Amino acid sequence: MKHVSKFLVFSAVLALVLNGYSCKKSSSDTNSYTAIKEKFGTRIDPTNLANYANQSKPAYITKDNTGSNRITNAKATLGRVLFYDKQLSINNTVSCGSCHIQKFAFGDTALASLGVENGRTARHSMRLINARFSNEEKFFWDERANTLEEQTTKPIQDHAEMGFSGQNGRPGISALLAKIQGINYYNELFKFVYGNTTVTEARLQECLSQFVRSIQSFDSRYDIGRAQAPQDQQPFTNFSQQENVGKNLFLTLPQFDPQGVRVGGGLGCAGCHAPPEFSIDPNSGNNGIVGVLNGTGIDINNTKAPTLRDLVGITGNPNGPLMHTGAIKT
Structure with a gap:
């Protein structure tokens, strides 16, 4: 009987300890991330984060400057x-x-x-x-x-x-x-x-x-056409004839006579802004406009430029002026 009594007492104490631990753990879980919840409400849930790391992108997009700092x-x-x-x-x-x-x-x-x-x-x-x-x-x-x-x-x-x-x-x-x-x-x-x-x-x-x-955009009419064509040089079925002509002018290098006068070919835009990323070539130089707003002289140094994607918003209006001085409006 003494052994049974000791066992019952031990069991009761153990139950109280475990119950107390359970209550504390539950209370802690309930109150976790209180400052995050107070500031952001349901916009941020640490237990169910938005997908930044595994967004899909077209197979023809091959450039990636992430390096060792992979997105999580x-x-x-x-x-x-x-x-x-x-x-x-x-x-x-x-x-x-x-x-x-x-x-x-x-x-x-x-x-x-x-x-x-x-x-x-x-x-x-x-x-x-x-x-x-x-x-x-x-x-x-x-x-x-x-x-x-x-x-x-x-x-x-x-x-x-x-x-x-x-x-x-x-x-x-x-x-x-x-x-x-x-x-x-x-x-x-x-x-x-x-x-x-x-x-x-x-x-x-x-x-x-x-x-x-993680900020990416691949839903343009170009992407729809490129997904259906094996290469950029082919006509895109979702482009008008005029749009395909414009694409060829963009992609094709110009031809010059011995005097340096353009006699044919395209405009060679892709020499600096190559598809499908349309980012700037690392060896591209400034086109000779001023280096900073309200500056003087010209700047012929190597210059970074953003992708040519999303130049125009969904309303059809430009997403701001172009170039580092905003000198071009459309």
């Missing part, structure tokens, strides 16, 4: 939050998405985008669509960033754009890192993605670049 749903999600958060600017008024607007192919219709305290960008904001598939791996119009990772935090540290420049009395990026680390939903997001709450510039770059590389 978790890091791209954090990157998207960072991209649209105005708290990444010195006065909480400007985000990456302020100058790279989704409905304009992540570009801007303004000639020069508005930064903090009425600052203006030196060049027209580049469309970010299909940045992952660019043949030129350097970024910015003047190619001053060797990688997309390097590019992502430079606007944050630009005095006119987002303001953490460390110049003229303003703090540098270390102040931003501390600022982010003091925000509850970032504590939860960084813990979810990295296992701890530490915020570094390298982590910002990793996540922001993953989100930017």
Whole structure:
């Protein structure tokens, strides 16, 4: 009987311990990601993330500048939050998405985008669509960033754009890192993605670049035609005769006589903007217009350009002016 009593007491204690553990675990699960839920509601569910990593793309798209920073749903999600958060600017008024607007192919219709305290960008904001598939791996119009990772935090540290420049009395990026680390939903997001709450510039770059590389567009009439044709040079069945003539002019090199006068052939646009990605060739040079807005002289240095995809929006209007100076309107 003594053995039975001891067993019953032990069982009762064990049940209470397990029940208490179960209650604590359930309570913890229920309250997890509270700051994320409070800030984003149902837009972000860490247990069921949006698909950034495994989006489909046409088989004829072969360029990819991802390198070792492969897209993951978790890091791209954090990157998207960072991209649209105005708290990444010195006065909480400007985000990456302020100058790279989704409905304009992540570009801007303004000639020069508005930064903090009425600052203006030196060049027209580049469309970010299909940045992952660019043949030129350097970024910015003047190619001053060797990688997309390097590019992502430079606007944050630009005095006119987002303001953490460390110049003229303003703090540098270390102040931003501390600022982010003091925000509850970032504590939860960084813990979810990295296992701890530490915020570094390298982590910002990793996540922001993953989100930017996830922005893709392959639903144009060109893509419909290219999917049905074995190569670009063949007529596309969904193009009009005039559109196919225009495509051939774009693809075909011009012919010149000994005096350098064009006597035939096409326009050779594809020499710099090769299909199917229509990104800029790394060896392309500037066409001789000024290097920056309100600048003087000409710029003949190598120059980055965005893809020619999504030049026009679904309304038929251009997604902003063209060239790094916005000099061309249509």
